[in-house]
Amino acid sequence: MKELDPLVFWAVFQEMLGSWLWVIIAGATIATLAFVWVLVREGGIASRRLVWSELAGLAGGVAALVIMMAVTNSRFVDLGGPIDWLLAVGIFVAGFVGTTIGVYALLGVLGIAKAPAEEDDAAAAPARTGRDAYAAR
Amino acid sequence: MPIDPKLATLGRRGLIAAAAAAGLVPAFLPRARAAAVRTKAKIVIIGAGAAGLAAANRLADRLEGAEIILLDRRREHLYQPGYTLVAAGLKPPSYTVSTTAEWLSEPVRWIEERAAEIDPVAKTVVTDTGRRLAYDFLIVAPGLELDYGAIEGMDVRRIGSNGMGSVYAGPEAAAATWRAMSAFADKGGVGLFLRPATEMKCAGAPLKYTFITDDVLRRRGNRAKAELNYFAPTRVLFSVPIVHEKVRMLFGDRDVKVNYQHTLTKLDLDRRIATFRTPDGLKEVGYDFINVVPPMKAPEVVRNSPLPWQTGPWAAEGWVDVDRHTMRHKRFPEVFAVGDVAGVPKGKTAASVKWQVPVAVDHLVADIAGTRSSESYNGYTSCPLITRIGRAMLVEFDYNDNLTPSFPGIIAPLEELWISWVMKEIALKPTYLAMLRGRA
Numbered sequence: 001m002k003e004l005d006p007l008v009f010w011a012v013f014q015e016m017l018g019s020w021l022w023v024i025i026a027g028a029t030i031a032t033l034a035f036v037w038v039l040v041r042e043g044g045i046a047s048r049r050l051v052w053s054e055l056a057g058l059a060g061g062v063a064a065l066v067i068m069m070a071v072t073n074s075r076f077v078d079l080g081g082p083i084d085w086l087l088a089v090g091i092f093v094a095g096f097v098g099t100t101i102g103v104y105a106l107l108g109v110l111g112i113a114k115a116p117a118e119e120d121d122a123a124a125a126p127a128r129t130g131r132d133a134y135a136a137r
Numbered sequence: 138m139p140i141d142p143k144l145a146t147l148g149r150r151g152l153i154a155a156a157a158a159a160g161l162v163p164a165f166l167p168r169a170r171a172a173a174v175r176t177k178a179k180i181v182i183i184g185a186g187a188a189g190l191a192a193a194n195r196l197a198d199r200l201e202g203a204e205i206i207l208l209d210r211r212r213e214h215l216y217q218p219g220y221t222l223v224a225a226g227l228k229p230p231s232y233t234v235s236t237t238a239e240w241l242s243e244p245v246r247w248i249e250e251r252a253a254e255i256d257p258v259a260k261t262v263v264t265d266t267g268r269r270l271a272y273d274f275l276i277v278a279p280g281l282e283l284d285y286g287a288i289e290g291m292d293v294r295r296i297g298s299n300g301m302g303s304v305y306a307g308p309e310a311a312a313a314t315w316r317a318m319s320a321f322a323d324k325g326g327v328g329l330f331l332r333p334a335t336e337m338k339c340a341g342a343p344l345k346y347t348f349i350t351d352d353v354l355r356r357r358g359n360r361a362k363a364e365l366n367y368f369a370p371t372r373v374l375f376s377v378p379i380v381h382e383k384v385r386m387l388f389g390d391r392d393v394k395v396n397y398q399h400t401l402t403k404l405d406l407d408r409r410i411a412t413f414r415t416p417d418g419l420k421e422v423g424y425d426f427i428n429v430v431p432p433m434k435a436p437e438v439v440r441n442s443p444l445p446w447q448t449g450p451w452a453a454e455g456w457v458d459v460d461r462h463t464m465r466h467k468r469f470p471e472v473f474a475v476g477d478v479a480g481v482p483k484g485k486t487a488a489s490v491k492w493q494v495p496v497a498v499d500h501l502v503a504d505i506a507g508t509r510s511s512e513s514y515n516g517y518t519s520c521p522l523i524t525r526i527g528r529a530m531l532v533e534f535d536y537n538d539n540l541t542p543s544f545p546g547i548i549a550p551l552e553e554l555w556i557s558w559v560m561k562e563i564a565l566k567p568t569y570l571a572m573l574r575g576r577a
Contacts, residue, residue, distance in 0.1 A: 004543070008568075011576035015567035072562040073227050074555060078527030083547055084555040 031102040038108030049113040053104035060099025061092040173201040174506045181262050181272040183252040183438070184279035185209035185237045187217075187487050187573065188476030191494040192276050193245045194575035199502045205244065206270060208262065210251040212237055214573075218487050218565060220304050221342055223311035225349045225526060226319060230308035232566075240573045252279065255442040257469040274471050274501050277457055279439065281338060281477040281485070284432040289403040289412075291429060300409055303429040304346055305338075318426060322353040325362025326425025329411055330393075333432040334370035334400045335454055338477050338485040341520035341532065343367075343430050344374065344384055350426070351391045352525040365392070366422070368399035368413060376483070377538045380522075383551045387524060401429070435478050444472065446480050456480030461536065462513045464497040471504070473497040481516065482536055488519030491572045517541060521561035529557040 014021055039045070068091050069075065079088055107113050180196060182189045185207050193207045219233040241247055250264035255275070262270045283305055285291045296303045297313025300321060304311050321328060330347040332340065347367055354360040367374070367388065374388070374395065375381040388395055396413075399420070403412035404427075411427055413420045435445060435455030444466065445455040457474035458467050461481045466472035475493045477485045484493065496512040503510035516536030521529045531548055533541045542550045548557060571577035 008571065008577045011571040011574070012564065012567045015570040016563065068559075072527075072559050074527040074558065074562075078525075078555045078558065080528060080554045081549060081552050083549075087556050087559070 027102075028098065031098070031105050034105035034109055035101045038105055042108065042114075046108070046114050049104060049107050050100075052113050053100045053107065054096075056103040057096040057100030060103075061094075061096035063099075064091050064095025173199060174502055175201045176203050176505045178273040178505055179204045179271065180206070180274045180276065180501070181270050182207045182276040182278060183209075183255070183262065184277070184476070184478075185211070185214065185247065186278060186280045186476060187569065188280075188490045188494055189276070189278035190214070190237070190240050190573045191490060191575060192278060192475060192498055194240070194242050194573065195494060195498045196501070197242050197245050198575050199498060200505070203244075203505075205246065206272075207237075207241070207245055207247045208250060208252050208264060208270075209237060209247070210249055210265070212249065214240060215308065216566060216569060218339070218569065220308065220311040221345050221349070221523065222562070223308060224302070224304045224314045224318070224346065225353075225523075226315045227526070227562075230312045233308045233311075240570075242574070252438050255438060255444060257443055257466070257472055260471065272471075274504070275469075275473070276497065276501070277439065277444065277472060277474040277478055278476045279436045279478055281433045282436045284335075284434050285429075287432045288401055288429065290406060291404050291431070292406060295406055296429075299406055300424060300426045301404070301406055301429060302426065303431070304342060305430060314428065318350055318353065318428075321363075321426035322350065322357050322359060324425070325354070325359045326364075327423060328363060328365045329368065329422060329424045329427040330365065331368040331399070331401050331428070332370065332430050335432040335434060336451070336456065336485065337430065337433045339520065340375060340485075341522045343428065345523040346428050347393055348387070348391065348522075348524045349526060350428075351393065356526075360392075364394070366394045366396060368396045368401065370398065370400040372397045377532075377534045377540075379538070379540065379551070380532055380534070383530070384522075387553075404429070433477075439478055444469070444474070451480045461516065462496075463500050463510075464493050464514060465500055473501060481514075483516045483518045483534070484514075486518050486520065487569050487572070488533075489517060491568075491577065492517045494572075515541075519543075521557055521565065523558065523561065524553045527558055528553040528555055529561050530554070531557040531560065 017024065065088060079085055180203055182193050189207060189209065193205055196203065196205050214235045214237045216233040219228060222228040223230055223233060237247065248264065250266050250268060252262050253265045254263040260272050262272065262275065285293050293306050295301060296306055296310045297317050300317055302314030302317040304314050328350055330343055332343045347365060351360065351365060354363050373381045374384045399413040399415050401411055402414045409424050411422050411424055413422065434440065439445060439457060440455035444457045446452045446458040457478050457480050459465060459474045459479050459481065460467055464473050464475050464479060466474065475497050476490050479493065483489065493514050496514045499510040499512040517533065519533045522532050523529045530551055530553055532550055533543060535541050540550050542548065548554065568577055
């Protein structure tokens, strides 16, 4: 390669994914915005929900690796040098983080699996905002 | 020549350049391209393969008002680097086929005719319908000719039958080769692999297919029933010495027997016998599977023109006599040759085209603008050398046989890696297509 040009990488990703590139970018943006919105609304992390999201994240990481292997006609025994393991870890981490954020945001938007303290607060004083509930803990 | 030198329009590119100068464009963005050059130059491009299409689209981007004519009778566009994957049973033939029309950008004018005659003195090209096209600049990119006829007894219609395959002949031939190789991998026997004595496109492809066949045999538990033989016309397996040594070691590891100074000259397709020319005379070898790689030469329209090398080893094969760093013809300065037809020591790969085309285009545009280009092609060639399904070596090198890794310290060029295979499988075709559009 003559030079590593960010615009070339962008052009290659466009060819690789076609309209899926925009679907993926939109999905990642929506999930991130929803995640931030839930955090702000609730004034912090709901630990029970986070644990469930991380468990889903583990499955997401494994799924990312399995999909990558299927798409590239590869097997795990094909991993050779250190860079291969780094790539595999990177794919797992991407799947893990993406799924965790996505599931956390989804559960948050649906109001599922709040922290016990928040649930108690919510039951005692339903009119309070999330931030107030967090501050009251 | 009806050219308005140094007339540049301040269009979108100009605005980007101005914005960059003003610090409005983030630093990670590449430098803005030069503004489009306004001209009435007439540019004819022979061939709508990887090099011809990439050149046409780049010129369309760099010039305003130019007449850019692309000559090719074939409507399909073939992604040739994908043939190996088709012949490995991993992709269907359709993976390699698209249409020329879908890659064309305005204002390139595609004439569905074949160039039949080139007169670089009169600066004209005549097509197979008799149409005469005058040009100010000519880009010669018709690819090359697979000279199956030079192998006595060879019949391309029989590819895929009776143990004979040939990956190069086209998408369907690659699929037929897979069927023949797969049948061989089910039974075992003697497999023959080779390369021709001529210059050839992607010199790594015959090696790759040897490794792939070895892998398929192993996966089916039949490697012990097979004997694999590789035949090289010279004393090396690859023109870059350090790569030759690595492949030699890998062939040793995979139990592939190597025969140097053997050139395929004749085939008996019924009796499955290949005849090789050796320093000790002709030698017959029986086979159960053979991957025929034909000799290659420049297309007839080029060989019959004044464009090829006049002396030296490339004169007979008809490769165009260009400067190896600018791709400009040595005797006809308004003629450039890019891609397989160019008479340069390395570079009959899509990766080479990706570098050659911007260099040639920059020199051509500089001529129009009345400036000088400093762009130079260093012989860069890349070969993701598959060593088994799931692993490859990302071999990149230049005219001087130096390794030129794109990711030094990260992706080792002579290491069998999954990441190199992943790049071959999912990144190479998108990169190629971006190149066709003039974006990579």
